[in-house]
Amino acid sequence: MCGIVGYIGNEQAYPILIKGLKRLEYRGYDSAGVALLNDNLKVYKSHGKVSELEKLITGKDLSGTIGIAHTRWATHGEPNDINAHPHSSESKNLAIIHNGIIENYGSLKEELMNRDHSFTSQTDTEVLVHLIEDIQLNEKVDLLEAVRISLNHVIGAYAIVVIDKNQPDKLIAAKKGSPLVIGIGEENEFFIASDATPIVEYTKNVVYLDDEEVAMVNRQGELRIKTIRNKEKTPYVQKLELQLSAIEKSGFPHFMLKEIYEQPRSIKDSMRGRLNAAKGIVTLGGIIDYEQKFINARRIIIVACGTSWHAGLVGEYMLEDLTRIPVEVEYASEFRYRNPVIYEDDIVIAISQSGETADTLAAVELAKSKGATIIGICNVVGSSIARTTHAGSYTHAGPEIGVASTKAFTAQVTILSLLALSIADKKGSIPKNRFYQLLAEMEALPQKVETALEVNNQILDISKIFKFAQNFLYLGRGYNFPLALEGALKLKEISYIHAEGYPAAEMKHGPIALIDANMPVVVIATRRGSYDKVISNIQEVKARKGSVIAIVSQGDTAVAQMADYVVEIPDTDEALVPIVASIPLQLLSYHIAVLRGCNVDQPRNLAKSVTVE
Numbered sequence: 001m002c003g004i005v006g007y008i009g010n011e012q013a014y015p016i017l018i019k020g021l022k023r024l025e026y027r028g029y030d031s032a033g034v035a036l037l038n039d040n041l042k043v044y045k046s047h048g049k050v051s052e053l054e055k056l057i058t059g060k061d062l063s064g065t066i067g068i069a070h071t072r073w074a075t076h077g078e079p080n081d082i083n084a085h086p087h088s089s090e091s092k093n094l095a096i097i098h099n100g101i102i103e104n105y106g107s108l109k110e111e112l113m114n115r116d117h118s119f120t121s122q123t124d125t126e127v128l129v130h131l132i133e134d135i136q137l138n139e140k141v142d143l144l145e146a147v148r149i150s151l152n153h154v155i156g157a158y159a160i161v162v163i164d165k166n167q168p169d170k171l172i173a174a175k176k177g178s179p180l181v182i183g184i185g186e187e188n189e190f191f192i193a194s195d196a197t198p199i200v201e202y203t204k205n206v207v208y209l210d211d212e213e214v215a216m217v218n219r220q221g222e223l224r225i226k227t228i229r230n231k232e233k234t235p236y237v238q239k240l241e242l243q244l245s246a247i248e249k250s251g252f253p254h255f256m257l258k259e260i261y262e263q264p265r266s267i268k269d270s271m272r273g274r275l276n277a278a279k280g281i282v283t284l285g286g287i288i289d290y291e292q293k294f295i296n297a298r299r300i301i302i303v304a305c306g307t308s309w310h311a312g313l314v315g316e317y318m319l320e321d322l323t324r325i326p327v328e329v330e331y332a333s334e335f336r337y338r339n340p341v342i343y344e345d346d347i348v349i350a351i352s353q354s355g356e357t358a359d360t361l362a363a364v365e366l367a368k369s370k371g372a373t374i375i376g377i378c379n380v381v382g383s384s385i386a387r388t389t390h391a392g393s394y395t396h397a398g399p400e401i402g403v404a405s406t407k408a409f410t411a412q413v414t415i416l417s418l419l420a421l422s423i424a425d426k427k428g429s430i431p432k433n434r435f436y437q438l439l440a441e442m443e444a445l446p447q448k449v450e451t452a453l454e455v456n457n458q459i460l461d462i463s464k465i466f467k468f469a470q471n472f473l474y475l476g477r478g479y480n481f482p483l484a485l486e487g488a489l490k491l492k493e494i495s496y497i498h499a500e501g502y503p504a505a506e507m508k509h510g511p512i513a514l515i516d517a518n519m520p521v522v523v524i525a526t527r528r529g530s531y532d533k534v535i536s537n538i539q540e541v542k543a544r545k546g547s548v549i550a551i552v553s554q555g556d557t558a559v560a561q562m563a564d565y566v567v568e569i570p571d572t573d574e575a576l577v578p579i580v581a582s583i584p585l586q587l588l589s590y591h592i593a594v595l596r597g598c599n600v601d602q603p604r605n606l607a608k609s610v611t612v613e
Helices: 013-027 050-056 105-114 124-138 143-151 255-261 263-271 285-296 306-323 358-369 384-388 407-427 432-443 445-466 480-495 504-509 531-542 574-595
Strands: 003-008 031-037 041-047 066-072 094-102 156-164 170-176 181-184 190-193 205-208 213-218 223-227 299-304 327-331 346-352 373-378 391-394 471-476 498-503 520-524 547-553 565-569
Touching: 003 013, 003 094, 003 156, 003 170, 013 031, 013 050, 013 066, 013 190, 031 050, 031 094, 041 050, 066 094, 066 156, 094 124, 105 124, 124 143, 124 156, 143 156, 143 170, 143 213, 143 223, 170 190, 255 263, 255 574, 263 407, 263 445, 285 346, 285 373, 285 391, 285 407, 299 306, 299 358, 306 327, 306 346, 306 407, 306 480, 306 574, 346 358, 358 373, 358 384, 373 384, 373 407, 384 391, 391 407, 407 432, 407 574, 432 445, 432 574, 445 547, 445 565, 445 574, 471 480, 471 504, 471 531, 480 498, 480 520, 480 574, 498 504, 504 531, 520 531, 520 574, 531 547, 547 574, 565 574
Parallel strands: 299 327, 299 346, 346 373, 373 391, 471 498, 471 520, 520 547, 547 565
Antiparallel strands: 003 066, 003 190, 031 041, 031 066, 094 156, 156 170, 170 213, 181 190, 181 205, 213 223
């Protein structure tokens, strides 16, 4: 959740750290802080966004060529100045920044208090830095060893960077369950961050830490990694493919709008090298060695959270429809805490934009322990899911900075569609004419999404009418039911309007009681699928004076006669409608949120990567 940045080298650290915090602010924005080391260890921190930190430190001593910085999404302790990171040790010689949760911090804190430690914050992080110093002093070890030994006493998740006033030539970093990457710069400089966005400007050479690894970097250009069990590891240097332009707004007012408009490209990139409709070829290179396992699978289980769970639901419809393999879609947060029945011939697909979602990672570990084959679908190269699963596919959607996922959703559905088509073809469970038809429709998706974006101004006009609505209802049938859930989630996330998604036929089983003249109802009413049934549902809403916003196929006349507002999108196969129809729903949530004065890219209480429970 939180954003971590560290630097050691020959440059002044503060400008690098503050720029890094701004790029990581999507990971957490309720407080921020920085620690800088020259002759003294200076810690500055503030409640609020990074801009508040900048105001606080105006005129302060910001010198130093080594430092750490943090932007927080609160877990332990309310967002305030005291609970903001960095946190200091008892002597104030050590400072730490931390992403994650130390589950046994209560017992550790009690033990430390019995040894006369006193604490100023409500956080688990302060307990950890006290523990590190306590071990450092009592066992007379250096900082690297103190961190390593301390983490053997910790239960929970962490990505940490520690700095020591008495060892001013090194930084110590460690991770378990939360991402951490080390950038290798020129002339003995290193960068440490939660993800690559603060690093890409300075270097393309990075090392991703694995779980339970501790790293030391110093001014002599040394990078040393060992496990918390004291086993030395050889650093594996990778090249970043991320471009700096990909993490800038490029003239758009918000990252979310930019990412909505990037979808023709991101969908095309998701299919690049994987689909050739003319030759009848569809293949996912990352899973080619596991295709027979799919064909022989007893069932497929999809585990995910949030928007990725909605993408998984669309995937369930398509995989069952085309491959005839039973599919179950599970909330990873529920799957991990029950005792699910998992067979060795099950395929478990884990979906996560960041590849770091804590619950999804835990679900993967559980399924692996039962002998299932694990396939990952994620966006971030080198992420934990990419390294933990047996095989998988990257979505290649590019960086998604907006907290509300947009292009991640359509890219995930695209990959699931390719997977379904590939397995169905090799299994022989799809007629050839249907197979070729779907390949052609998929190749046409980028252009159809481009056309769908042309409704932007119309959606803006509709948004002006409903910006003060208190509730929304989203309805869809078949493939469009998961899209109704996703549309409602987008509106909730960024505009703070209560919204619910339902299967259209279920409206009569309760939600219809809510419908009146003040209840806008968004209906995905494309002519594919149960079109006549959806028309009946619209009539039921209109009979109770509900306002209907209908997403329809181009040229529709029947729904246009009933709905209050009609938004046309290009016609496509029923299985692919969720990709095209998601565009107006994303735009609707975006424009309503902007008109309500909401912070679209940084909605309250949310962060981009949920790396804690």
